[in-house]
Amino acid sequence: MDAHLITKIIHMTAVALSLLVFVFRAATLFVGVKGQQPNPVARVPLIATQHLSFSVVIVTGVILLFMKDFQVQPWFYAKIILFVVLLSSLHKAFKKDQDILLVQRRAGLIIGAVAFAAIISLVMIKPVFA
Template identity: 65%
Template sequence: MDAHLITKIIHMSAVSLLILVFVARAATLFVGTQQQQPSPKVRKGFVGLQHLSLTLIIITGAILLVMNNFEVQPWFYAKVILFFVLWSSMIKTYREDNNILLVQRRVGVLIGAIALVGILGLVMMKPVFG
């Protein structure tokens, strides 16, 4: 197998891991919450898996970008913006701050889910703009 295919496989595996962790971590906002905070029982494991998947996505994405000589389609830029929206919403949703209400955290997860679905939609449809 060539390096490009292996990198794509790692990238998509990291995306799959991120989706699983996103859903599992979102469940902690609905089950076992304590004082406006997500359930603390499995927090470290989910944080570790989330960081691993995001790091792999960023690194393999950058490697794929270099392998393609920075030649991208216009939808790529929308995908990057939605990735930052997803990342930002996850940071703000799971911040350890008792001033953030549980309902605000749940809205943060909703915004992240919309961004994630948007990214997946862009990747699957590969729309042509202009």
């Protein structure tokens, strides 16, 4: 197996892990909530796994960019913008701030879910804008 394929497999495994953690963390906004705040059980391991998986996605993504000499398709830019949307909406949804209401957190989560779904659609469809 060549280095490019191995890096891609690590990239996609980290994506799968981040999708799994996304689902579990999303559940903390619906199950066992404490007033207006998310379920605190397993908060730290969920944050740790989320940080780890997104970090691996970014690091392997940048390595892949170098391996491809930055020769990317136009949809790749949309993927990066959506990835920034995903990170910032998750940040809003789970920020440690007693003043953020559950309904606001869930709104952030929905934006994150739409961004995640759009990224996955992009990498599967690989649209040609020519």
